[in-house]
Amino acid sequence: MLAYLAQRFLLAILTVWAVSVLSFFIIQLPAGDYVDAYIALQRETGTLVSRQEAENLRTQYGLDQPVYVQYAKWVALILQGNFGMSMEWRRPVLEVIGDRLALTIVVSVVALLFTWAVALPIGIYSAVRQYSFGDYIFTFVGFFGLATPSFLLALVVLYLAFSLFGANIGGLFSSEFKLASWSLAKVWDLLKHLPVPALILALSATAQLIRVMRANLLDEVRKPYVVTARARGLPERRVILKYPVRVALNPFASTLGYLFPHIVSGSIIVSVVLSLPTMGPVLLRSLQSQDMFLAGTIVLLIGVMTVVGTFISDLVLLLIDPRIRLVGGR
Template sequence: MLGFLYRRLLYMVPTVFMISVVTFVIIQLPPGDYLDTLAAELNDAGGLDEGTMETLREQYGLGQPMYVQYLKWITRILFYGDFGISFEKNLPVNDLIWDRLGWTFAISLLTLSFIWLTAVPIGIYSAVRKYSFGDYVATFVGFVGLAVPNFLLALVMMYVAFKYFGQSVGGLVSPHLIGQPWTAEKYLDLLAHIWMPIVVVGTSGAAALIRIMRANLLDELYRPYVVTARAKGMSEFQLLLRYPVRVALNPFISTIGWILPTLVSGEIIVAVVMNLPTTGPLLLRALLVQDMYLAGSLIFLVSILTVFGTLISDLLLAWIDPRIRYQ
């Protein structure tokens, strides 16, 4: 196991390097840069000064070749943990992303827990009681969850919460508590708000994994090893959890590599609609104005999260399924 872990960590070094290169190139692909966007805005306002623009271009190093800009960017990250300066906000990228990353990870982990706690038992019930009324209900709900866009579900839930329950919508706390120190009232208010983005973001993921769990468990329930264990007198509940469910969990574990980064960055529209203090709206704005250091840093961090998520899922798969060999 340790040898397998060392090899995977070693492979991650060139992988992360290539990710950083591709990330920086993708950010640079659109024509122009942040100063071109700024120049267009100043020109519309009648305040364009070519001398000022040239000074800013030299200050930010945007007049240099792409590889020079990349080397400066990646060197600062590796040796100083400095992701550069946000052009638009004129603030260090570190100051802009870490607070939002904290909220993003908190919501993502809670959403992942919601997905698993919902999808696993419903998927098991749907497979064991196939073609029952409960199975049909779970199937219908799963199709609805896959079909309804998350941002539309967010709008509906926000309307219902405000119209019928009088709850303030948008954000993670009520407006009068924003910027206030954390007290018992603020924590309770956070709990009253945070469940909504968790349900909205987790609905489609739970719906998809319910279908996966049902399909995989149905494939395992009638295997010879299950029939043999049942013939030996093992109880149905113990048999179910010890063998077929354990094998059917493999797809759940293997999805950690893509579910985590998807939860962190994939629900940008939901974060904008619900006014969440996460990285999604920040990344969207950075891409729109071509704030390359801010956008590149966010994409780079999410890509690294994908690599680590894949490592975690591989280690868990090797631990839970003895058929997997480290070689």
């Protein structure tokens, strides 16, 4: 068991390293660099950047050196806890990301809780009452949720809220709190703004989870151990909740690891539409402007989160599934 954990841990570190290499090279892939993008932007506004000035910028950011030297420097800085400067924002990367990272996590967690709280009971109901009227209703709603692009839903909700109630539901803060420092009033303001974006972000995952839970449970409720539990005289509700639901939940533990990257990268457009101060829009913007340290850090962060999440879900699986703990973990 300990050996299993150690092996998992070493593999995790190796994976993080591979992710760092990949993320660095991927953001180098598009033609040109930040300075080219900067020059192009300046030209649009009518300012010309001289060749000398461009060279200076390149030296300043180390862009004139070979890629592997740039990578080595980047990693060396990261190991010291310094993620470099954002070229576009002209501030340390961590400072740019800081609040947004926290808000992203808050929004993700709320969306996740909503997803589970709604999808799991509905999935159980749909499986236990398969082909009932309720099952058909939820199936219809579920496919509707799956087929509707979230950003479209966001636009529709924005429009309706504004045209019917005159409310602007975009963003996570009222305008007076946007730049204010953290206080109880600001937290309360955040809580008031959270439900709508979290709901929109959770919709497709909820629809998906209902289908997965229903299918998992349908596989399990027909198994003999459920029949024998029933034959023991256990009341039906306890039969279902104690046995097949318990087994059907196991696969969810293994998907924990993908939730965070999914919410960050899957919600970019929604976040832009709803102008949420989360990571998604910053990632998009930094990729456009080839702000490599910022983009690299975010991509690396998502990678690390995935690896850590996977590691955690391995641990959870180990805890809840004796088949893995006692046989697979040997």
